[in-house]
Amino acid sequence: MSTATTATALASGKGHKDENFPVASVLLKREHRAPVMAFYHFARAADDVADNAAASADEKLALLAAMRASILGTEDSDAPSVALRATMEAHRLSPQHALDLLVAFERDCTVDRYANWTALLDYCRYSAMPVGRYVLDVHGEDHATWPASDALCAALQVINHTQDCAKDFRAIGRVYLPADVMAAHGATVEDLSQPTATPALRAVIRDLAARSGVLLAQSAGFAAAIRDRRLGIEVAIIHRLAASLTARLKVRDPLSERVHHRAREAFGLAALAAAKQVVKGRA
Numbered sequence: 001m002s003t004a005t006t007a008t009a010l011a012s013g014k015g016h017k018d019e020n021f022p023v024a025s026v027l028l029k030r031e032h033r034a035p036v037m038a039f040y041h042f043a044r045a046a047d048d049v050a051d052n053a054a055a056s057a058d059e060k061l062a063l064l065a066a067m068r069a070s071i072l073g074t075e076d077s078d079a080p081s082v083a084l085r086a087t088m089e090a091h092r093l094s095p096q097h098a099l100d101l102l103v104a105f106e107r108d109c110t111v112d113r114y115a116n117w118t119a120l121l122d123y124c125r126y127s128a129m130p131v132g133r134y135v136l137d138v139h140g141e142d143h144a145t146w147p148a149s150d151a152l153c154a155a156l157q158v159i160n161h162t163q164d165c166a167k168d169f170r171a172i173g174r175v176y177l178p179a180d181v182m183a184a185h186g187a188t189v190e191d192l193s194q195p196t197a198t199p200a201l202r203a204v205i206r207d208l209a210a211r212s213g214v215l216l217a218q219s220a221g222f223a224a225a226i227r228d229r230r231l232g233i234e235v236a237i238i239h240r241l242a243a244s245l246t247a248r249l250k251v252r253d254p255l256s257e258r259v260h261h262r263a264r265e266a267f268g269l270a271a272l273a274a275a276k277q278v279v280k281g282r283a
Helices: 030-050 057-072 079-091 096-110 117-127 129-138 143-163 165-172 179-184 189-193 199-218 229-249 263-282
Strands: none
Touching: 030 057, 030 079, 030 096, 030 129, 057 079, 057 096, 079 096, 096 117, 096 129, 117 129, 117 143, 129 143, 143 165, 143 199, 143 229, 165 189, 179 199, 189 199, 199 229, 229 263
16 A cells, blocks of 8 residues: 655656657757646656556545646645646646646546447547647647647547557556447457457457547648647657557557557658658648
8 A cells, every 4th residue: 555645756757758659859849848848747747646556546536636736726745736837837828738637647546447439538538638739739829720639639548548458457457448349349358368369359459440540530630730840740740650550559469469669660650750741841
């Protein structure tokens, strides 16, 4: 049983370079990278709390409540939240995205199953979409870009959940794969404990990869709609990496095969996507 009194005490040690997709890369202007990284550090701290296997649900909820209070300015107990609050105040950014993100992590403390695709997308509304919206606000982009951003962020979240489905179940007992999709293909939660995916679970993974593909199609014009050229290039890279992972999930078993990109693979995909985006920008 953990007795942590701050979210920092439950830090996993994971950093932005360990994520599946770029976070505040050097492509972004220097003045934009700092506020994006402040949000990342806040999100990483909250995620580490929610995913900690040693702490109780009540303890985790108390720590997340302290983060929420620190964002709102009613207390200063959580360092990443206080740092983000100062950053948002300095850049005149709304705290709503941070508060929305906390909803997802609070939900993770008590919810470990999702009934259907709609429920999973509602989780993505809080776990992923606020990230994209915050980054757009940092860059002063039009809110008309939010729907495309939401679709891309939801796709990234579903891809992560799908490729990490066995790890999430084994480590913290959480299953993001929608129960109705599992049932439709004859898969069971116990399939996630096997060394290789059963045919039924492979069908579920392909199904979710196809749904991620639909979300990526909905966000296909996102990069081109962004005024900030450097952010547009980063978004184009993220979209390309996501499309590649979606294709891999249709043919690879995440329980027994590598799905994540190796550094050289990611660099090649990123370079190609960046070059294409630059050409489009000049057209």
